[in-house]
Amino acid sequence: MPVKLTEVARQAGVSLATASRVLNGSSRTPAAAIADRVRAAAEELGYVANAQAQALARSTTGLVGLVVHDIADPYFSAIAHGVQQAALESRHQVLLAGTDIDDASNSPGDAELAAVNAFISYRTDAIILAASRLITEDPRLTKALTQYINNGGRVVTLGPSAIPEARVVNIANHDGAAELVGTLLEQGVRRFVILAGPHERNTARVRVEGFLERLHQEGLEPMAVVHGSFNSQGGFDSTMEFLNSLKSPDAQTAASLTSDGDSPLCFLAANDVMALGAMTALRSRGLRIPEDAQVAGFDDIPTLRDHFPGLTTYRLPLEEIGLMAAQLALAPSAKQASGVTGSVVLRESAGKPGAIPR
Structure with missing residues (x-):
């Protein structure tokens, strides 16, 4: 059976409220000696903090949702690496969902909507939509994300979208x-x-x-x-x-x-x-x-x-794009990111001097 917080409190000789403040990240932190005693008791007993309790204490879940089209596509894996790097620096974990699963019983957009609804149910602090946006967004998705933003969540898209109040990483x-x-x-x-x-x-x-x-x-x-x-x-x-x-x-x-x-x-x-x-x-x-x-x-x-x-x-710069998206998503007062540009790379398949037969 999982160790309960009450057992940690009893082992440390403190109240349940004090143990919760220490282990769930409340801003009302007890004295250092008491906090050390609670952490030692938790480690000795093998206690794992409850994520929902931590979220209530901190007003944040420490989670960011990332929606990609195809997890196996190197384009998305490079962007995901950048997102993860920025998320870890801000003490967040990334929840990843792909939308390329082919299911004839579902209409287009169902997979993305299901991923977004799952992230919302987990109370993620932000949602990053890495897949290319549609000319006309699914109204169900727009409604869900608009309500999410109105409730304090943040949404970032790669390139412009029709989602109101979404933050955008513009790409050249x-x-x-x-x-x-x-x-x-x-x-x-x-x-x-x-x-x-x-x-x-x-x-x-x-x-x-x-x-x-x-x-x-x-x-x-x-x-x-x-x-x-x-x-x-x-x-x-x-x-x-x-x-x-x-x-x-x-x-x-x-x-x-x-x-x-x-x-x-x-x-x-x-x-x-x-x-x-x-x-x-x-x-x-x-x-x-x-x-x-x-x-x-x-x-x-x-x-x-x-x-x-x-x-x-x-x-x-794919990893940099992911990094910028996560930074924009996780900073409540972040300003709109500047545009991302790149450069042409000539290789043997086309245009490289000497590659064109004469």
Whole structure:
């Protein structure tokens, strides 16, 4: 049976109220000698403090909820690492929930709503929504989070959302995408297929807008804009959809993609995992990267160092983004965070000098 607080109080020779003040974190702390005696008794008996009692005493649970889309996605794991680092520094623990579980019986948004409701029931001090926000938020989610904020909770999103009073970490998705295209244009790439991800997700949509705006400044249009899932399978399927639209989709050489005098064709993905899926699709058709087709992504996820050829991408400081989100979530009077920018990284998959066949 778990050791009760009354047993600790009896062992230490103090009142139940005094033992509670020491072990549950009340601001009314007894004298040091008494507090040491209570802690010694608790350790000797193996007492574990009740989290609900601590929350009542401190007016805080010491918990922060983090909602990601796919726990296995290196993008989210890097952000989660940053969140955890900041949370530990402020003596908080992170509760993590993923929303990518495919359940045909549930409507879109059910998994995220269930995670948020669970965090609210645990009285977390803050909730961080790391997944890309929808153009139109689920009204059930908006209602739940609005009430949570009105009751003193704090909500942080990565990128703007329609959730009233949510704090925002702004990320240079549009400008970064435009910068990536501009750098590739400088390297001689003029033909692009955009693997756009889901249009209803703000991150994918804004990045694609950045790609297109920079192309239009040069009077260029992409050969195709293909929408799909915002993951590796989505990148694979979108690439195959484009290849299958060609006159010779079964060609085992680059002849279906290039002709004499053409600039390289670059598959420009809205994130890195889609780009990796695109590379798999191209190889499945016997196409070489970068000799026959090039690929670029966005984010610079940590696992890219394990892939060959190296992926050209727009690097975001992912752990720093998680750190900023947690700091914004856990400081009651924190000011709005400044925007997060990144930089283009040219690697062998596209645009790197010497990588484009001449």
